[in-house]
Amino acid sequence: RDAWKRKTRQTVDHYQPAAAQPRRDVRLVVVSGGAVQAGAPRRDGLAPLGIGATSIALGTDGRTLLALDGRELTVLDPGGGVRLTRTVQIDSGIVAANRDGHSVLVVGPRGAEQLDLVTGRVEYFNYSAQPQDVAPSYKHNHIFVGTPRGIDLLYLNLGGRRPYTIPLDGPAGAMSMNGSGTRIYTAIQGQAVVDVADTEQYAVVERIRISGEARALAVAPSEDVLYVATNDGVVAIDLATKAVHASASFLG
Numbered sequence: 395r396d397a398w399k400r401k402t403r404q405t406v407d408h409y410q411p412a413a414a415q416p417r418r419d420v421r422l423v424v425v426s427g428g429a430v431q432a433g434a435p436r437r438d439g440l441a442p443l444g445i446g447a448t449s450i451a452l453g454t455d456g457r458t459l460l461a462l463d464g465r466e467l468t469v470l471d472p473g474g475g476v477r478l479t480r481t482v483q484i485d486s487g488i489v490a491a492n493r494d495g496h497s498v499l500v501v502g503p504r505g506a507e508q509l510d511l512v513t514g515r516v517e518y519f520n521y522s523a524q525p526q527d528v529a530p531s532y533k534h535n536h537i538f539v540g541t542p543r544g545i546d547l548l549y550l551n552l553g554g555r556r557p558y559t560i561p562l563d564g565p566a567g568a569m570s571m572n573g574s575g576t577r578i579y580t581a582i583q584g585q586a587v588v589d590v591a592d593t594e595q596y597a598v599v600e601r602i603r604i605s606g607e608a609r610a611l612a613v614a615p616s617e618d619v620l621y622v623a624t625n626d627g628v629v630a631i632d633l634a635t636k637a638v639h640a641s642a643s644f645l646g
Contacts (some may be wrong), residue, residue, distance in 0.1 A: 395401050402562060405445060413537065418614045421433070422434070422440070422621075422628060423443075423450060423452070423459060423609065423625075424440065424623070425447050425448070425449070425450055426440070428446050428447070428448065428463075429442055429443075429445070429446055429447075430443045430445050430446070430447045430459075430461050431443065432441070435570055436636075437608070445461055445463070445468055445470070445476070446461075446463045447461035447462055447463045447468075448462060448463060448464070448486075449461075449462045449487065449488045449489045450462070450489065451489045451490045451491050451528075451603070452491065452612075453469075453491045453495075454491050454492075454493055455495070455612055456615065457471055458470070458471060458477075458491070459471070460489050460490075460491055460498055461489075462482070462487060462488075462489040462500065462567055463483050464485075465481050465483070465484070465485065465503055466479060466480075466482075467479065467480045467481070467482055467489065467498065467500070469498075469511065478511070478579055480509060480511075480542075480625070482500050482507055482509065483505075483507055483516075483518070484500045484501070484502040484504075484505055484506065484507045485502055485503075485504065486502050486503055487500040487501060487502035487507070487525075488500070488501050488502070488525050488527060488528045488539075489496050489528075489563050490527070490528035490529070490530055490537070492508065492530045492537075493532050493575070495532050496510060496512045497509060497510045497511060497512055498511060499528060499530060499537060501521060501525045501528050501537070501539055501548070502521075502525065503522065503523065503525065504521070504522060505519065505520065505521050505522075505554075506518070506519040506520075506521045506548065506550075506554060507517060507519070509551065516568075517550075519548070519550055519553060519554035520553060520554035520641075521545060521548060521556075523537075523539065523541045523543075524541055524542055525539045525540065525541060526540040526541060526542070526565070526566050526567055526568075526569075527539075527540040527566065527568050527569035527580075528540070528568070528569070528581075529545075529561075529569050529570065529571040530571075531571075531575060531593065532574070532575030533575075535549060535550055535551040536548060536549040536550060536551070537550065538560075538569070538571070538578055538593070540566030540567070540568075540569045541559075541565075541566055542565040542566065542583075543559060543565075544559040544560050544561050544566065545560040545562065545566060545569075545578065545591060546559050546582065547559070547560075547596070558596055560591050560596050560597065560598070561597075561598070562582060562589050562591075562598060563581060563582050563585065563587060563589055563598070563601070564582040564583060564584060564585055565582065565583040565584070566567050566576045566580050566581070566582070566583070567580070567581035567582060567583045567607070567608060567609075568580070568581040568584065568608055568609060568610045568611045568623075569581070569594075569611065570611040570612050571613070572613045572617045573613070573617055574613055574617065575593060576592065576593055576594070577590055577591065577592065577593065577613075578591040578593060579602075579610035579611050579613060580611075581607065581609070581611055581622075582607075583607070584607060585607065586603060586605060586606050586607055586636055587601055587602065587603055587604065588602040588604060588608060588611065588620070588622065589601055590602065595634055602620070602631065602636055603636075604624070604626060604629070604631070605624065605626070605629070606624040606626060607624065607625075608622045608623065608624060609623045609624060609625065610622075610623040611623070617633070618632065618634060619631065619632060619633060619639075626643060627641060627642050627643035628641065628642050628643075629641045629642075634644070
């Protein structure tokens with residue numbers, strides 16, 4: 395038979411776009427006064443979730459919240475309550491969700507820990523610095539750690555080796571990596587600027603000027619918007635034009 399005239403399997407001609415999904419409202423989760431609070435930009439205030447934390451992170455599913463309070467790690471869905479709690483061994487740690495979708499990273503000034511939430515397996519790594527924030531790499535074998543001297547490359551598969559530090563325009567503050575893992579957005583402490591680092595070049599390739607020092611950063615799943623939290627509220631910056639196209643202030 396003539397295979398060029400008769401198709402035996404699905405091809406590009408059969409493609410149908412995915413069904414449209416309803417738009418989800420942006421929800422903000424913050425730590426204020428040691429308590430975790432959440433709210434929507436269209437509302438005036440933040441509501442407490444009933445747990446304490448010194449560090450929080452969002453899971454790779456975009457819904458699961460990781461809250462670290464001392465050595466107690468709480469995993470929860472802001473809309474569905476606490477799922478589980480675990481005790482970690484790292485003091486004064488920063489929590490982050492690994493990109494494998496099932497493990498959590500905690501990095502502190504005297505070590506790093508990776509906890510698999512499914513199997514319970516724990517791994518420890520050597521580390522000695524002053525971490526300010528953490529951005530796990532899409533390669534799974536190393537993470538980026540913001541410190542006063544720049545962004546450390548911490549290799550997990552080498553037991554915690556740090557072969558390089560990306561120089562920044564000042565001490566690193568809050569960090570956020572885009573979904574594809576190609577850019578790290580880092581707030582600079584004491585400055586109204588966000589450094590943009592390329593994860594392949596290991597260098598700052600762009601700088602975004604903002605109205606005040608950033609306290610927290612988040613990149614939209616579409617990777618076209620950067621949300622910046624300052625003492626005055628939250629602004630949404632279009633990453634193509636670097637213009638602010640939305641803002642919100644909260645009471646309290």
